[in-house]
Amino acid sequence: MATVKFFGLLRIQTGIAEAKAEGKTLKEVLYDIQRQYPSMTVKELKKKVIYVNGKDINQLKFFRTKINPNDEITIMSPVSGG
Amino acid sequence: MATKYGGYTGKILKINLSDSSYEEYPFSDRERELYLGGKIMAAKILYDNIKTKIKPLSKENILVITTSPLTGTGTPSSSRFNISSISPLTGLLCSSNCGGSFGFNLKRAGYDGLVICGKAKTKTYLNITNDKVEFLPADKLWGMTTGEAQEALGGKSGKIVIGPAGENLVRYACIVSEERAAGRGGLGAVMGSKNLKAIVAQGNFVSQAKDKEKLKKLSKKWVKKLKEHPLTGEQLPKLGTAGLISKMHFKNLLATKNFSYGQFEGHDKINGEYMAEHHLIKNSGCISCPIKCGRVVEVDGKQVKGPELETLGLLGANILNDNIELILRWNHLLDEMGMDTISAAGCLSFAMELNEKGLWKNELEFGKTDNIERIIKETAFRSSAIGNTLADGTREMSKKFGGEDFCISSKGMEISAYEPRSAVGQGLGYAVSNRGGCHLNAGYLVVLEGLGLSINQYTHWGKAALTVTFQNLMEAVSAGGNCLFTTYAVFPSFLIDKPNGLITRIVNKVMPYLGGVLYLALKFPQILAVNLPFILPHPVAINAVTGMKLNFGKMLRLGERGYNLERLFNKRMGVNASWDALPKRLTDELQDKNNPKSKVPLEKLKKRYYKIRGWDIDGLPTEKLIKKLGIE
Numbered sequence A: 001m002a003t004v005k006f007f008g009l010l011r012i013q014t015g016i017a018e019a020k021a022e023g024k025t026l027k028e029v030l031y032d033i034q035r036q037y038p039s040m041t042v043k044e045l046k047k048k049v050i051y052v053n054g055k056d057i058n059q060l061k062f063f064r065t066k067i068n069p070n071d072e073i074t075i076m077s078p079v080s081g082g
Numbered sequence B: 001m002a003t004k005y006g007g008y009t010g011k012i013l014k015i016n017l018s019d020s021s022y023e024e025y026p027f028s029d030r031e032r033e034l035y036l037g038g039k040i041m042a043a044k045i046l047y048d049n050i051k052t053k054i055k056p057l058s059k060e061n062i063l064v065i066t067t068s069p070l071t072g073t074g075t076p077s078s079s080r081f082n083i084s085s086i087s088p089l090t091g092l093l094c095s096s097n098c099g100g101s102f103g104f105n106l107k108r109a110g111y112d113g114l115v116i117c118g119k120a121k122t123k124t125y126l127n128i129t130n131d132k133v134e135f136l137p138a139d140k141l142w143g144m145t146t147g148e149a150q151e152a153l154g155g156k157s158g159k160i161v162i163g164p165a166g167e168n169l170v171r172y173a174c175i176v177s178e179e180r181a182a183g184r185g186g187l188g189a190v191m192g193s194k195n196l197k198a199i200v201a202q203g204n205f206v207s208q209a210k211d212k213e214k215l216k217k218l219s220k221k222w223v224k225k226l227k228e229h230p231l232t233g234e235q236l237p238k239l240g241t242a243g244l245i246s247k248m249h250f251k252n253l254l255a256t257k258n259f260s261y262g263q264f265e266g267h268d269k270i271n272g273e274y275m276a277e278h279h280l281i282k283n284s285g286c287i288s289c290p291i292k293c294g295r296v297v298e299v300d301g302k303q304v305k306g307p308e309l310e311t312l313g314l315l316g317a318n319i320l321n322d323n324i325e326l327i328l329r330w331n332h333l334l335d336e337m338g339m340d341t342i343s344a345a346g347c348l349s350f351a352m353e354l355n356e357k358g359l360w361k362n363e364l365e366f367g368k369t370d371n372i373e374r375i376i377k378e379t380a381f382r383s384s385a386i387g388n389t390l391a392d393g394t395r396e397m398s399k400k401f402g403g404e405d406f407c408i409s410s411k412g413m414e415i416s417a418y419e420p421r422s423a424v425g426q427g428l429g430y431a432v433s434n435r436g437g438c439h440l441n442a443g444y445l446v447v448l449e450g451l452g453l454s455i456n457q458y459t460h461w462g463k464a465a466l467t468v469t470f471q472n473l474m475e476a477v478s479a480g481g482n483c484l485f486t487t488y489a490v491f492p493s494f495l496i497d498k499p500n501g502l503i504t505r506i507v508n509k510v511m512p513y514l515g516g517v518l519y520l521a522l523k524f525p526q527i528l529a530v531n532l533p534f535i536l537p538h539p540v541a542i543n544a545v546t547g548m549k550l551n552f553g554k555m556l557r558l559g560e561r562g563y564n565l566e567r568l569f570n571k572r573m574g575v576n577a578s579w580d581a582l583p584k585r586l587t588d589e590l591q592d593k594n595n596p597k598s599k600v601p602l603e604k605l606k607k608r609y610y611k612i613r614g615w616d617i618d619g620l621p622t623e624k625l626i627k628k629l630g631i632e
Ligand code: SF4
Pocket: B077, B078, B099, B284, B285, B286, B289, B290, B291, B292, B293, B294, B483, B484, B485, B486
């Protein structure tokens, strides 16, 4: 199972900092998260900044990115400046 | 001197501490049109009064405190005020912006600004009430922390004070108003050098807007926009600036081990989320601000201001410390001592690396935290050899011990927590910035290079034009009197809300190639003679308050004038292209050995930047440009 870490407001609002989720692709992992935590819908999760093993999915294959059991996925609400 | 423009009191007060006299300082409406207020107004006053290179801590230096036309009008996030002088850290013009209630109260006393000259013979504080200025003894206040001094001064008036660091001429001592600070550049030491502990202001002047109805309507819409925007309505109120720490880590932007790396394993123990979950009591903010980005946390049973991201990064990742409780404590201590947290932290990390490399044997080590609290106090009081050395800043330290290649400062000012090798436009900004290693005066391109948007972090394309545009815009917004955080709402919500959306991806790809278009817009800002209040409400608000005709293009021109005026002042202090530099670590060493682009291509970027600015090859404004901008 991949490890999923949450950051930003998503984490503050749901109170969930970390989860384990299954799936061969990122899309499947997001569905598994939705199944475990219905307050986090796939539609909303897709709007977040997502990294797989520290790499932005914009540089990978987006939601079709292949996921291995030891992968670390980071899902983060957008932030900006300070 | 009365003014035809609304929002201003029309009076600036010149105070001579040497002979306890005061008089009105002349400032014409023509000058208001050209220099508006805040940092640009202050730059003009300094430009007119200091014509040759002088020592920052001599009595010849002048401290200029200015408000802006929007100060005290109730416009969103407009309580801020500006303090400018020659910085003892850089030897150049430094303007430092501050929240707190002093600006608002100075205007209530009937003044748009104060010009403070000379040196008091004895320890003094000033009490300004309407037309009356009292020069009062400050012997009892001297030695007090910033909190103690403000408490001792009591009352509901606006106050600015210095702490022990300012009294002891620490080169990065700050000036504090309530829990907010004019942090950067050591202006607290300028106050200390003048034997001036505090200024108190109060009165009953009421600032009048020219078109109250228009202002009321605009402010209402503006507040709504700020509250609905994901950044100003969600991120900043709930997580503060600290909410950026982990994003910076993932983008290789989190300065770690004296800027050796851009990632810190312990980022999730020092981030805004961790602070919100374990330490946050509530958020707080400046008067009239709907954003309220400040944090309130508890230290030793007392509710105090929590750290900003720069402090978390630099007293965390940059010294290899993942204990946030210690950062909260040090942050409070630095505020009480009246010391800039960014420079203080930069001095600590530089000393740690000097020690590690055997260039200066001292007791500071990366990851060792038990001696930091004591050393901060010793720095504020200059009471030990190590404290006395740290108090002079990294530039002086490197003159003594070497280590220039990893002395992380620009023009003598320690760089804030964004590692620029993964945001090369931010790197350019740090180098050319008028006040030195400040992320905001740099143009804050990192907001496009990985924080808010995700344009290519490593390309040089478009970065110079974007830097000039952002610098000019922020200069003008600051002069008008709004907090710079209000400009984040300029980015349409959908770009922020949907980082993986098609339009956002196209914008990220295309933006670096808009350099040519921006160049044209900067050259001919009259093509932007429009007002788009739903994107940039600032010129419309200034128009409603003052009656001056402003628009997007004129704001850009105003900012350009301000930026060039500051550069011209710095030219008098000896600045030229050789000052626009970064330490070799950032320009010559790769951040990521596998990425040949992970360093700041400074010379290439500078060349382009000078061209767009209309500066000569020595980085100085040409006569033609000075004339075009109407700088007299
Ligand atoms: S956004 Fe923060 S710093 Fe700016 S005015 Fe509001 S509270 Fe003050």
